[in-house]
Amino acid sequence: MPTEQPAWVRTRRALIGARIRAARLHADLSQVDLGLRVGLDHKTIHRIEHGTSDPSLGALLQIAHATGTPLAELVR
Numbered sequence: 001m002p003t004e005q006p007a008w009v010r011t012r013r014a015l016i017g018a019r020i021r022a023a024r025l026h027a028d029l030s031q032v033d034l035g036l037r038v039g040l041d042h043k044t045i046h047r048i049e050h051g052t053s054d055p056s057l058g059a060l061l062q063i064a065h066a067t068g069t070p071l072a073e074l075v076r
Contacts, residue, residue: 010051013051013054014050014051015051016051016074016075017048017049017050017051018049018051019073019074019075019076020048020049020063020067020074021049023063023064023067023068023069023073023074024045024049024063024067026067026069027066027067027068027069029066029067030042031045031046031049034063034066034067037062037066038059038062038063038066039062040059048063060074060075
């Protein structure tokens with residue numbers, strides 16, 4: 001049975017999601033557009049941006065590439 005993640009993990013995930021959202025908006029992409037570019041459903045993009053989903057490293061790399069943002073900037 002999986003255990004609940006600590007509050008600091010949820011907080012950090014929300015901060016990373018907010019950076020992803022800011023990068024997407026800076027790149028002038030909708031959630032649908034970003035999803036199409038990285039092969040994810042727009043609902044998944046929404047969940048990542050709101051910190052309710054744990055994206056894989058591959059997804060983060062693709063999001064960084066699609067938005068023209070260094071990965072380190074998204075996860076700092």
